[in-house]
Amino acid sequence: MxxxxxxxxxxxxxxxxxxxxxxxxxxxxxxxxxxxxxxxxVSKHIKVLKECDLIDQKQExxxxxxxxxxxxxxxxxxxxxxxxxxxxxxxxxxxxxLLNLKNTKK
Amino acid sequence: xxSNLLFDFIVDKENKTVTVKREFAANLDLVxxxxxxxxxxxxxxxxxxxxxxxxxMNFKVGGRRFYAMVSPEGQENWAIxxxxxxxxxxxxxxxxxxxxxxxxPNLPGSDWDLSFSEQNGTTTVHISIYxxxxxxxxxxxxxxxxEGFTATLKxxxxxxx
Numbered sequence: 338m339x340x341x342x343x344x345x346x347x348x349x350x351x352x353x354x355x356x357x358x359x360x361x362x363x364x365x366x367x368x369x370x371x372x373x374x375x376x377x378x379v380s381k382h383i384k385v386l387k388e389c390d391l392i393d394q395k396q397e398x399x400x401x402x403x404x405x406x407x408x409x410x411x412x413x414x415x416x417x418x419x420x421x422x423x424x425x426x427x428x429x430x431x432x433x434x435l436l437n438l439k440n441t442k443k
Numbered sequence: 444x445x446s447n448l449l450f451d452f453i454v455d456k457e458n459k460t461v462t463v464k465r466e467f468a469a470n471l472d473l474v475x476x477x478x479x480x481x482x483x484x485x486x487x488x489x490x491x492x493x494x495x496x497x498x499x500m501n502f503k504v505g506g507r508r509f510y511a512m513v514s515p516e517g518q519e520n521w522a523i524x525x526x527x528x529x530x531x532x533x534x535x536x537x538x539x540x541x542x543x544x545x546x547x548p549n550l551p552g553s554d555w556d557l558s559f560s561e562q563n564g565t566t567t568v569h570i571s572i573y574x575x576x577x578x579x580x581x582x583x584x585x586x587x588x589x590e591g592f593t594a595t596l597k598x599x600x601x602x603x604x
Contacts, residue, residue, distance in 0.1 A: 424452060
């Protein structure tokens with residue numbers, strides 16, 4: 338099943354995993370310890386993230402390491418940022434309107 | 444913007460909801476007016492360089508606001524907000540739909556729920572926008588607000604926390 342990025346970030350644990358592996362590649366064991374979860378639970382999240390094409394895995398010796406595909410993550414970031422920006426601008430304008438209203442009432 | 448004022452922006456894809464929360468350094472009466480009076484709304488609703496142009500506004504249950512976001516090139520993007528519930532100075536809800544200039548809506552649209560509360564002279568506005576599909580949210584952005592920016596993971600981290 339092909340998923341999209343927004344499904345990946347809808348879950349708080351997956352967001353936390355993404356933030357962690359953004360800093361450095363990590364093994365499933367380390368992730369399981371960090372989140373106090375079973376390896377199976379971590380695997381489930383990893384599976385979703387992989388299906389969303391957000392993470393890469395590489396084998397080093399007997400260990401698997403997961404790392405973030407930064408360029409994919411930027412797609413989400415850009416989309417959300419555009420939307421966020423609209424509201425930020427809008428509210429900054431509202432701050433000014435409110436300030437004017439307050440001053441006229443004085 | 445006063446950095447002490449809270450600003451939360453959360454996109455919840457699973458629940459198809461965008462939540463926006465913001466504090467304002469003004470009392471409830473003023474903030475409520477700014478959200479519900481045409482002449483005030485038009486002063487801030489459209490992010491610059493866009494202009495908000497309200498053609499019809501009848502703030503009562505069953506009433507509507509028919510307005511356009513006008514681009515610097517003069518392109519008009521029309522939308523209708525139909526008020527479905529109003530509890531004065533506490534909450535109001537509307538159904539938002541894009542439309543053509545003759546007020547023909549492009550349904551289904553999105554459900555907006557706006558709550559207001561004041562504490563010690565600071566008013567908090569909590570907006571939740573429910574969309575039946577992500578495409579509609581994307582459409583909201585496509586209404587002409589594309590602007591260049593450099594995104595960083597750091598920002599994302601802050602946004603999605």
